[in-house]
Amino acid sequence: MKPFHMATLAALMAAAAAAATAAGAVTFDATNTASSTAGGQRFDREVGVDYAKQVLADASSFIWDAFEQPGDGGDRKPVDAVTLTVEDIDGVAFTSGDAIHLSARYVGGYSSSSGDVRTEVTGVLYHEATHVWQWGLQDYAAHSWVYEGIADFVRLRAGYVAAGWVQPGQGNSWEDSYSVTARFFDYCDSVKPGFVADLNAKLKDGYNVDYFVQITGKTVQQLWQDYKAKYGN
Structure with missing residues (x-):
């Protein structure tokens, strides 16, 4: 590999490492398994998995601050990855361990008279992400x-x-x-x-x-x- 390419690769790796550090070395992922449904299509259209992943990262940082859990020395739960799955299920959302499940039916049925659906989903994800990070769920x-x-x-x-x-x-x-x-x-x-x-x-x-x-x-x-x-x- 040419030196220029090596330098470029090194820079990219450094940038990725810096991003991981900024996020507390936690990865965030989102998947929509209900894209064939009306609610799943609305999620893709008005929210999107890329936005949802960013919300999970932002919410986690916000929660760490709220819980006074800095990256070094903070009494934070040992979670390496937080995932979101949009599914064709009833209810609003639930969290199991480090996995958040969002109802596509809820997204699809959310009334515009109650507000913007993207803002509502953001709020739901802040709530559910708290369950990932809070202590004592036993x-x-x-x-x-x-x-x-x-x-x-x-x-x-x-x-x-x-x-x-x-x-x-x-x-x-x-x-x-x-x-x-x-x-x-x-x-x-x-x-x-x-x-x-x-x-x-x-x-x-x-x-x-x-x-x-x-x-x-x-x-x-x-x-x-x-x-x-x-x-x-």
């Missing part, structure tokens, strides 16, 4: 609200609030999950900056209601009462 079945609340907290902080979310102060319990819990966690994070990062770190050992006291000095009941009072509820 306790998900017993305390799903806390994990879904953290995932929606990340989506909230990233600026992708979905149509139909509750407003701050709404909800009957901190365990209502999703946007109710996300709004409450956002309040807790204002009381104790880094609350969600601290909570996620503690969840590595499973959920314990005493974590609220350990992090903020207040019980979850006290925090909820203060939260409701702040918004006149």
Whole structure:
């Protein structure tokens, strides 16, 4: 191989290495297995796998920051690759391990009156990517609200609030999950900056209601009462 070609190859390899380092040496991939369906075609047309891969990378970086997990020395989950598969399934999306599955039927049926479908998919991917990186999912079945609340907290902080979310102060319990819990966690994070990062770190050992006291000095009941009072509820 000629020296010029060798130099070019070296430069390309260096650029690839730099890109991998910037992404925390994690790879991101997306596949649409439902391109023959109306929803899959809409995904290809209005979102696209290249955009989705970039969202996974951006979301992961955002989550690492939210969880206060820098590349060197951070207590980050050991994940080497994050994948997205668009499938002809019911529901919205789900995550298993480091694999995210998005419903093409949801994409196809998403109403334009609720907003831009690309923005909605972006928000869904921020939520699902949080499940890839958060600790403590061994306790998900017993305390799903806390994990879904953290995932929606990340989506909230990233600026992708979905149509139909509750407003701050709404909800009957901190365990209502999703946007109710996300709004409450956002309040807790204002009381104790880094609350969600601290909570996620503690969840590595499973959920314990005493974590609220350990992090903020207040019980979850006290925090909820203060939260409701702040918004006149």
